Amino acid sequence: MGWEQANAECNWTYAEYSSSSSSGDGHTWVVTIQCGNGGICSEQVECNEDGAEGFVHDVYMDGTDVGDVCVPAEEVDEVNITQLIIREFKSIKWPASRLVVQPPGGKTLVNFETNFYTLDNAAITQVRTIARQAVSIRAVPTSYTFQFGDGSSTTTASPGRPHPDLDVTHVYTQKATVAVSLDTTYTGEYRIGDGDWLAIPETLTVAGAASDLQIVEALPQLVIR
Template sequence: MPPDLRQQAATYRPVGRPATAEFTTASPCGQGPDSPSEATNCNWAITACVNARGGGPGPLSRVYRRPVDTTGAATGPWELIGQTCYPDAVPGAQQPQLTLAMIINAFHLTPWAKTQITTQPVGNKTLVGLATYYQVNWSTAGYQPDEVNTVNLLGYQVDIRPRLDHFTYVFGDGDEFGPTKELGGVYPSGTITHQYLKAGTFTSRVDTTFGADFRVNGGAWTPIPDTVTVPGPGTAIEVHTAENRLVQN
């Protein structure tokens, strides 16, 4: 709640004296007497406070005040006195409010699909100096890009739709490739290849960085201002040395 609204609240509730006014908030997310008609603006209200001056958890909400007598009974209509990114701090506000922080936390808790890799030559075996082709395959468990995960937050249906931000290929020998959105592929047209310079067994993997969009109660999709990086499971790549020699017949 901005300082000016805090000061107004204090003016109408002096220490040791009966309150002369009461306050409430109206959120586009459906809390407050005039909110239901604005439900489609919920996503906007949640994200509006991210870059607002002074920030705040949101959602951006209107603040109303009405006069009361010494018994607490209303003596006049609600009056709009401003808006705030701190609705939970308004005296008499409905608590708690759905916030972007709650949605980001749910995003981080998404059960992600993992990126498993296959290589060519087949069998995850290759030769020193040979171009080894990598291909990404998604696990069947967990959420891939564009597969919607629905969670319930404070009674709201919040849909989280992951999207691919990028891959990072980790080859196990100290070399990496990325960021890229390439899924790789097989010989000869695969777009991700690597040459190992010495023999040995190397643990390779593909790490996936997800972004996501969210919507509340079927509203418009809105980007989540955060990403999550999910390491893929390791795959052992055996690298061998091939030797040739001339034999006199």
Template sequence: SGPDDRLGDFYCEAAIRACANNTEDQGQGPATRVYRRVVETPPGAWEPRGVTCYPNLVGDDAGPQLTMAMIIEAFHDTPFAKPEVSSQPEGNTTLVTLPTYYRVDFADGYGPDQVDTTDLLGFTVDIRPRLDSITYHYGDGASLGPTTDLGGVYPSGSVVHEYAQSGDFDAHAVVSYGGEFRVNGGDWNDIPGTATITGNPTTITVMESSARLVNGD
């Protein structure tokens, strides 16, 4: 066998994975077999010379190649869902030293386990974001994370913060998305790297409470 053996619009997941974790300097594939033969009449037999992660340096007889670099770029172009912070007591209003419960919901866009489909060189590429971590920023200098906890409401929620003083504080969450991809409905494979998405701030109003003795007469 050799480069004269054509398979049409063939896609090999193993070829993508073989170079997936390389840097640009190491070549990001897809992994390509290299052959050589003596130019004569009739042509000599093809001889295998190895495998390279630099298909663009071998020649363009095979036509455009779907590469991991293209898939990574498509991943970062995904319109990711931003994390939205809400708190309890309701209305994003709480009291000094009162345990305040936080949770994260996801706004419009592609959030964890949702699938964004795109076309690359005629291949159908599905990209599925994965929640790697969340970091909560409470607006008073304190934070929690990275964690995978989406928080919750009283009394079962586990993302809880107490403010030491009154005021308005802009709380927000930062999400780190990993991702997976598949081509033409094949198996899912990991995408190297992550995408960091910062949510819009939610203003938390912290008030003071005071006790007053009242004459019952």
């Protein structure tokens, strides 16, 4: 959407909005930046009012959308930018962690300490342009929920470790075929340009795909020498 189109749709001037929101009329006034791509807001709707470039915002009075206003770029406060970054953090398809089970091969034994872990424990950074600024968004895996498939699970800050350094294990008590999986919870951080890293006050959990694990009994065998 171009500036002229956006400007034509803004039925409030910024001066009118500022006057109403500060008038003490008993109403609660809020503006929220408007998105041009379905609410993700990696593409904000630009506008131009009396030569001042800005971004289109929805105007809410007591929770009801009452129109649009072109907010000058220098007036778009940090709260709005943070909201955009949170939306972007939640919209990015962060990867699921790959679950490794030992013993390998999709089988384990009854009453045996089965080991679970993932090697996917590194922070991941993606760069987005938000409100005309380069923003680095980093997802840090901070907790893992191991779903053992028999109705039990455990959540830990550890990604587990491969044999022989067992860390996340589970003992199955009966024969069965279960679906095991791993959910990863990411904590977000961001920085604008080369600024300091700041915390995103929300987490995001990515569910891993389930895989079958067969639990079998070890049968004694007679060996004739």
